[in-house]
Amino acid sequence: MNTQFLMIGALLVGAAAQPLSGHHSFAAEFDASKPVTLKGTVTKLEWANPHIWVYLDVKDEQGSLQHWQCEGGPPNTLTRNGWTTNSLKPSDQVTIDGVLAKDGSKTCNARTVKLPDGRSVFAGSSGGDNPPPPKP
């Protein structure tokens, strides 16, 4: 069994066990009604609790580079899901599906990351607590 095969297996098995983060209220910071897809180049990965942060440069419709940042899960959870500090590296081309922050900044909560090899992996989103239904 080669190393790559093991790593993918670990991603699958671990993901079934540890899917989410409970650090903060998702609804306090992000707007679940504003999905976003960002296709760009990774510039930095911050691997620290309580959440990893992925920084990426994304070209807007006019072709100019915009600097984005996206929150993922806690390193502990992601480690159990098979992630490592090398899972994303500067210059990697990725596509992140997530939702936008409420404050209008170029910030997102990453649900999935499509890696350079084509696999889409769960990013350990904190979105386990969807916004409550409207209160009468």
Next chain:
Amino acid sequence: MKKYFAVSLVAALAMGVVVPLLAAGQQEFRPPAGPTPRTPSGKVDFSGVWQKPYVPDMTKSGKDQQGLAELPFTPWGEAEWKKYDAAEGDYTGACLPFGMTRSVNTPEPMQIMQSDRYFAFLFEQNSWFAVVPIDGRPHRTGIPTWFGDSVGHWEGDTLVLDTSNFNGKTRLDTIGHPHSTELHLIQRFSRPDLGHISYEITVDDPKTFTRPWKNTRTFTLRPDWEMMEYSCEENNKSLWEGRIKVPKYPK
């Protein structure tokens, strides 16, 4: 082992989808089988690293957990629930202590260590702990705290932890169900076999609810996991950049 990984890989690639999301349910961790372990003194031994279901909303039910859909709010409790907005202040996002219920609710594992005198929760979430005397001593009195004051006793093979004296600064769950300083929790632990804990928590708070209510859960032994350090403050960008606010508590 080879077959296990091979099946996972083939299934995922064949579907061409987000791997871990759809893998959930396809691969079920199986804890070791065996009889209920006991301490040298004959008590049920709850020691181990435990996987808990993530319970961001205690009114919902899901895998390994049963909630109560309609909470029996008092008028005060209903008003507290209606006015809650985490965007105005999110104490866990600010790395303040989660308190007892939200620590147990987290998806991060917890380790239990136990002697004849003490039962210790070691929560991975923010590396917090709670130590509970189980030797029959009464509740301490003193300044109310985030985790409250817990004591435990045995009812046959069930360990019952009783917690009160909360400071009222926490919420019961991530979505923000309220409680008051009159909160009284009863947590019941039993271990039907080596691999599982049956857990029941009763929320008793006469200021917030007209009657006590329960959640039940199953915890799974994870001998393949070790507890990891979790510093909430290390990179809490969301707080530093103003997207999460610290709640304003009366002083």
